[in-house]
């Protein structure tokens with residue numbers, strides 16, 4: 001017995017466990033491999049093509065020359081630089097909030113927001129399709145979690161009312177959603193949520209990862225587009241997608257941001273991002289303001305591809321749901337062989353049984369390239385006898 005116990009906790013048995021787990025992943029077609037970009041980009045989040053923009057590149061290179069490669073410490077110690085506060089002011093102005101705070105990733109920003117503002121006795125109402133970083137943030141917080149059906153404002157209202165009626169968890173309520181869902185490309189009913197939050201005294205937290213830079217008159221996101229800026233407690237805006245660089249901004253009131261600086265563990269206990277990313281983001285904001293045609297072209301191209309594929313909706317994220325993991329892999333591979341960089345998305349990124357191709361459009365794609373891609377997709381689906389199911 002004692003010998004069994006020793007074996008179970010020996011490094012050798014841990015290795016055996018990992019080997020078995022990896023084998024299980026392969027058997028379920030859930031094994032991932034790292035693969036650099038190849039072919040025409042139909043899967044990145046570089047929606048506006050800013051990661052390759054000459055102004056961003058030169059400003060980033062100049063900042064590396066001036067500031068060095070790393071920030072050398074946390075923001076509250078020697079890692080602070082004026083370029084961080086400058087870009088935070090610029091981003092807050094862009095988002096029309098009092099203040100913003102720059103994090104080194106969207107994942108970190110989401111964990112910071114949920115673990116800092118939500119306390120024991122509070123309740124987080126979270127859309128069932130929220131991104132892993134929101135799920136993990138909610139899990140790490142000490143608040144109660146209530147998951148509501150995707151984009152279902154009526155169900156959310158029932159749950160909020162039920163909580164009020166039963167007097168459970170009398171603390172602060174938070175409603176947490178993505179504005180444009182990352183794997184489905186559909187939009188949250190933000191106006192309904194804003195009204196519900198007002199009625200029930202809940203704080204609305206919106207992850208604008210896939211909307212910032214694209215939607216709204218000024219391109220600041222769906223919060224702007226739907227006119228609910230004053231109804232949102234904080235938004236999280238990743239800077240590694242349409243903004244073309246890295247990191248994320250949390251935008252909100254003076255008080256909320258100051259509290260994050262004072263109490264947000266992922267902010268306090270992590271090295272500040274490289275200063276050059278802040279310099280590149282300053283350029284990104286300038287380019288977005290001067291070149292609105294990039295976001296207009298993106299949405300035109302997305303509309304053209306959707307129309308060609310006969311899919312409703314209008315966002316730049318187009319899911320083609322294939323269901324089965326193996327099927328998704330086979331169809332993705334067939335498209336890759338034709339020169340299109342499309343990747344299969346499988347659980348746990350999406351719910352079991354909804355493996356898919358997540359096709360993303362970027363503003364640099366020509367209509368001809370999109371038509372060629374649509375032909376290749378039709379052929380691959382036919383070859384592999386797949387009936388596409390779409391949700392958007």
Ligand SMILES: Cc1ncc(COP(=O)(O)O)c(C=O)c1O
Nearest residue numbers: 105106107131133182209238240
């Ligand atoms: C909705 C959403 N939130 C947050 C993140 C995390 O952002 P980052 O990649 O900057 O860590 C992502 C990234 O994929 C996302 O899709």
